[in-house]
Amino acid sequence: MKETGVIRRIDELGRIVIPKEIRKRLRVGSGDLLDIYTNNDQVILTKYSPISEMTNSLVKLLQAIKEETKSDIIITDKTKVIASTTDIVKIEEEILEGFIKLVVDKDEVELLKTTNVNITKNYQNKTCLLAKKIVSNGDFMGTIIVLNDNIITKTDRELSNMLKRYVLLHIIEES
Numbered sequence: 001m002k003e004t005g006v007i008r009r010i011d012e013l014g015r016i017v018i019p020k021e022i023r024k025r026l027r028v029g030s031g032d033l034l035d036i037y038t039n040n041d042q043v044i045l046t047k048y049s050p051i052s053e054m055t056n057s058l059v060k061l062l063q064a065i066k067e068e069t070k071s072d073i074i075i076t077d078k079t080k081v082i083a084s085t086t087d088i089v090k091i092e093e094e095i096l097e098g099f100i101k102l103v104v105d106k107d108e109v110e111l112l113k114t115t116n117v118n119i120t121k122n123y124q125n126k127t128c129l130l131a132k133k134i135v136s137n138g139d140f141m142g143t144i145i146v147l148n149d150n151i152i153t154k155t156d157r158e159l160s161n162m163l164k165r166y167v168l169l170h171i172i173e174e175s
Helices: 020-026 050-069 097-102 154-172
Strands: 034-039 042-047 072-075 081-084 107-109 119-122 128-136 141-148
Touching: 034 107, 050 072, 050 081, 050 154, 072 154, 097 119, 097 141, 128 154, 141 154
Parallel strands: none
Antiparallel strands: 034 042, 072 081, 072 141, 107 128, 128 141
16 A cells, blocks of 8 residues: 555544645546545545446346447446457556547547547547446546547447446445
8 A cells, every 4th residue: 555645634524635636646626426445543544436336237138239230339337448349458557538528529529530539548539439428416426438440330229329328327326
């Protein structure tokens, strides 16, 4: 575990301020959910993502879809890959802030294979890409990304809509 050298006092209501540098590095902002648990004498805070709880079911679902459609699919939460059918983009890999900003500004982003966009540090887009923003209760939760070698098809659009509804239904059930 990394030492930060920061010491904070708990106030009378049991609150503690997480330093800005740590919040920025971990991409934790106002309104984000944190999972709090203990380990012996440690209090551990981790970012909570309802989508990340779906990793196992999403991986199985995406594998089945890939066999039928041949399109690659990536599902992310706010900061990392949750499920992926491409070998280049791994689960838990961090999504680049530039890509997230591109998606957050619009409900849907469609890019041609000539558009130079990096999704993760290891993946530069060389295909056609359709990214749909997942929003629940007004909060950005993640993205559905469909990659196709040639063009984004009607099937790709329907697939991304179906996956978005599937993820949103899970999030609603968890709340």
